[in-house]
Amino acid sequence: MDLLKKHLVKPGASIKLASMKTVPDGPFEGKDDARNYCEEIIEKLREMQYRLFVEAKQSLLIVLQAPDAAGKDGLIRKMLGRMNPQGVRTYPFKVPTPLEKSHDFLWRVHKCTPATGMISVxxxxxxxxxxxxxxxxxxxxxxxSKRYDMINHFENLLAANGTRILKFYLHISPEEQLERFKERLDRPEKHWKLNAGDYESRDKRPAYLEAYEDVFKECSPKHAPWFIIPADKKWYRDAAVGSIVYETMKEMSPQLPPVDVDLDKIRRLYEREKAELEKT
Incomplete structure (x- = not known):
């Protein structure tokens, strides 16, 4: 299933988010099918991430953007966060601190980009x-308005130093968003997420969609593409993003380093130590 091509924003494309689906139209037969696929993909991601970490020659940056309640946290928890935490770091960017405001807007971001062998989310x-x-x-x-070019230059720098970049916009409908706000209200363990500002932001949805459309048009080059993911169904969101990340890591093709030790010698040492232990 080529979900990568299905959801890719091509360079310079003019997107109208209001006309794009927030509910998937395939390829999964339903929730169970997608969740089974997710479990398969997670195992494959773990293997790829292990190779990436051990190879230590390239890195991966995954950017998640979305309206409130579209599922960034859930996607990290259910899919991306299940890779080995030794090689994966997640960075939530909130309102800039006074120190961050005293620097250029990319200062706090650059120091969170992945080192070789690492994945940053x-x-x-x-x-x-x-x-x-x-x-x-x-x-x-x-x-x-000057920041489009600044961001493109920034991402060009990362790509030139071996970082692959994937950027995901989780596209949720106003109706589904409101249902998820209600879920937060009904579940005490989610009350910490409640914010009156989330409701006020709904009035600005058209303005945010227009802003996103300009970002997609100006900042989706081949080396740092955007993907628009229908996010009304959580199971599809997870499966689609997992699939695209996996296909990208396959293209990166991280390799385990060649063996530079004498394996026969190591086996002899092992057998010797084992025999000594058995004598005691």
Whole structure:
């Protein structure tokens, strides 16, 4: 199943999010089929991530952007977070601190990009410095409009140093978002997520969609593409993102390093130590 091509935003493409589906139209037969697929993909991701970590020659950056309640946390917990944490780091980007504001907007982001052999997952990202800044009018257009090129240069730098970049927008409908807000209200263990501002942001949905559309048009080159994932069904969201990450890691083709020790000698040493232990 080529979900990578299905959800890819091609360079320079003009996207109209209001006309795009938030409910999947295949290829899975339903929830159980997708969840079985997820379990298969997770095992494959673990193997690929192990090879990437041991090879230590390239890295992977995964960017997650979405409206509130679209499922960034759930996607990390159910899919991406199940790889070996020794080689994966997750970074949530919230409102900048005073120290972060005293630097350029990419300062706090650059230090979280993955070292060779590592995977970084961004829960929100440097794109907030265009999206939120634009919609919430935190800076004038003459400031945020220059950031498209700055981000492209930044991602070019990462790619030139061996980092593959995948950027996902989780596309959720207003109806499904409201249902998930209600779930938070009904479940005490999710009350910590409640925020009146989430409801106020719903009024700004058209402005955010327009801002995202411009980001997709300006910042989806082949080496750092965007993918728009229908997110009303959590099981499809997880399966689609997992599949795209796996297909990308297959393209990266990380390899275990060649053996540079005398295996026969190691086996003899093992047998000797084993025999000594059996004597005692």
């Amino acid at each position: 961004f829960n929100r990202s440097h794109y907030e410095d265009i999206l939120a800044v634009r919609v919430e009018k935190l800076a004038p257009k003459e400031v945020w």
